[in-house]
Amino acid sequence: MRSFSFTGLLCLVSIAPFLRVLAAPPKACAPKVKESVIPPRGWTQHGIPSPDHTIVLRIALPQPDFNLLEKHLYEVSDPSHARYGDHLSKEEVERLVAPHQDSIDAVDEWLRSYNIDSNDVHRSAAKDWVTVKIPVSLAEKMLDTTYHVWEHSDGDQIVRTTSYSLPENLHAHIDLVQPTTMFGRFKGLKSTIVWPDEAEAPPQLKTLVGTVNTASGAIVDASCNTTITIKCLQQLYNAVGFTPKILKNSIGITGYLEQFANIQDLQSFYAEQRPDALNSSFKFISVKGGLNDQNLSLAGAEANLDVQFAFGLSFPIPGTFWSTAGRPPFKPDVGTPTNTNEPYTDWLDFVLSHPSPPLSISTSYGDDEQTVPKSFAIRACASFAQLGVRGVSLMFSSGDGGVGDNNPNPATQQCFTNDGRNATRFIPLFPASCPFVTSVGGTVGVPEVAVSRFFSGGGFSDYFERPWYQEKAVKKHLSTLPKGTYKGLYNPKGRGIPDVAAQGDRFRIFLSGVPRMIGGTSASSPTFAGIVALLNDVRLSKKLPPLGFLNPLLYSVDSSAFNDITVGHNSGCGTTGFNATRGWDPVTGLGTPNFGILAKLVVQKGH
Incomplete structure (x- = not known):
């Protein structure tokens, strides 16, 4: 029988967890x-x-058993392992964490x-x-x-x-x-510029080829150099003519910061770019009181972009849009009396509690890694691992600030450490830096180059070590850099980002009833998620499990599965950043997807 106070018990637990008898109560813990x-x-x-x-x-x-969950994750995600595709259930995951x-x-x-x-x-x-x-x-x-x-x-x-x-x-x-x-400032990763429909193309796009044979042999319409549509993405990524067959498949988009995906805008988009999807919609789920205001004037550019292109590219695969309440930077006044948490943790709580989350999920939001306490980043990353081991593929935008802050004015750049030294440092983005998600960078034009109006986020994590699956590819890239390049500005042993890339500029969406152009890696992530949903359809139609955590597969397949991007860079922090090169690079990752080749490869990786 315990005869001591609660505070005494607390002190006792830390000193002798199995002791049950004391001569006298210990002092309260300081x-x-x-x-x-x-x-x-x-x-x-x-x-x-x-x-x-x-x-x-x-x-x-x-x-205490997360190391076992991580072991399971890598085994079921490694195409060379006998357990590839043998995903765990919700209950099995919960026991491990x-x-x-x-x-x-x-x-x-x-x-x-x-x-x-x-x-x-x-x-x-x-x-x-x-x-x-x-x-x-x-x-x-x-x-x-x-x-x-x-x-x-x-x-x-x-x-x-x-x-x-x-x-x-x-x-x-x-x-x-x-x-x-x-102190993170959770933000959408899109360009601040939204062009009118008739805007002139930026000068850098005028120098690119119009109609061209891509690496896949597909012909891309000349208009794709100035306006990206569903048709352009199908042509660029060798998915023309593919129709999904398995409606038990699924795709999801996360929505935050009062971003509402407008159904009327979606119908206008479908009428123009995906007429066979007209009158279809998506499943809406509110998380922690997330709203769904369908007032056309309140339509969200970020939400509309994500939904229109992810669901338009993957139609008729059923789509889900989550609206999660909460806005971390806020005015603590009478109108906002509650200090909300970073909302993606609320979303994680919600989605992890459900037995069958969508199989391909895109998120176009993030924070500068260093503004997120390392302890929090590690725990959030562990939650992403829980989804991966259950068979869910997670895509995150790599960011639009190049290697940090692409503000051309050095006086206002924010590429400094938060450790009191105020040392100049490249700033990677989280959650894109988590090794258990797939980070997506941005490209532009035909043939594709690293996006240059804003800059594809990329670099190396200061929190997470380089995972085994990208060891060969990243070390090879680092060996090509001139000795001393950006020494001290990045962590050469860190997890490299991005993993892959997709088009990320001049996407034609409908916003508040009007066609608009918009860009950012917030366009790249839902695009890649749409391709992953199509690949899941290929596997499911062969009675194979979904792809789940993608990275071990992506880094192991033949390079022909990606359109290698070798032109461009990701400026930031007063530098030109890293260059896009042959193979993996911290600008466009492994490159953009070749669906036709990937579709053949993923069915060779059976279970």
Whole structure:
């Protein structure tokens, strides 16, 4: 029988987890700093939030068997392994990421000590995340910290702290608590320029060839040099004439930041570019109160772009669009009383709780990697791995800032470290830098070159080591760089991005009833996701499992499966960035897909 206080139990657990008898209760554990950061450039303290300001705390419990899940992921995703395609079920994954009961009990008792009732605690399906909604005044007591309102130079405001502490014994039972030290500015990855339909082509496109035989032998219409349509993508990527057969297939698009995919705009797009899809739509799912405002004037450029091209390219494969509530940079006033978490974690919680998520999913949003605490990035990345091992392919835009910030004015560039040194550094993007997702860069023109109006995000992660599947390709590229190139500006041992590329500029969409041109790697990711959905159809029609986590396959297939991009670069941080070269490069990855060849290769990789 326990005869000591809760705080005594906490201290006892960390010193002797199996001891059950004490001569006298130990002293309460002192708080110890769990995590601290230096505020990123551009953020300044603006004030103190109201004590009643609401925070939704997310508490991550350790996943002691994640190494086993990672082993499963690589085995079922490696086409040379006997288990290729043998994906795990939702329940099998949850067992692999579940925390030890000791951690659950320790966190529960800690919460109870602050009178947080179990009815007010939300748990993820695997119990590895605990969420509580509390006033900031209570959060400050629990975390031995002080929150402030922080304002960015562009006016965005968030409620954050630069350091938080936990009782020392709880450090072994809690990986992280957020929102605390996360200053990320979750953003859509599209060009800020939306051209009218009749806009003139940029000068660099006028120098490219019009109608041309691509590497696949397909002929591409000359108009694709100035306007990208579904027909252009089918021609460029050797998918003309292919019609999906398996309607049990699926594709999904994530939507954030009050981006609404407008159905009327989709019908206008289909009428012009995909008439056989006219009057079809997609499944809408609200996450955490995400809205679906169909007012034509509120249509989202990002959401419309993603939905129109991903679903238009993969029709008639059923599509899903998630609208996830939450906007991390916000004004903490009466109108927005709750400090939301980074919304892709809310989406991850939701989608992981469902037994059959779409098989190909595209996300066109991200943060600068260094503004995301490493502990948080690792845990979010682990959640992406959970989807991959279940047979889901995840695509993320690689970013539009080249190797960091392609602002031509050095005085306003943001390519500096957040570690207090303010050293110049290339800035990779997260989640694109996660090794368990497929990062998609951008190309333009016919024949394709690295996109040059904005710059295809690429480089090397500072958080994640280079995974085995890209070791050969990346090392080969690095060996071609002149000695000392950009020394100290990037991590040559880091995970290289992007993995692949697709067209990313001058996409013709319908927005608020009007045709528009738009660009960014936010166009590239849904395009590649559409191709992956078609490839899944090829496998499913042969009664083979879906592709799941793609990267081990992509880096192992014959180079003819990709249109190698060898022209262009990704400027940024006052440099010309990296060059597109033969083979993999940190601008366009392995290149753009050749569906015809990939369709033959994926059925050779059976299970």
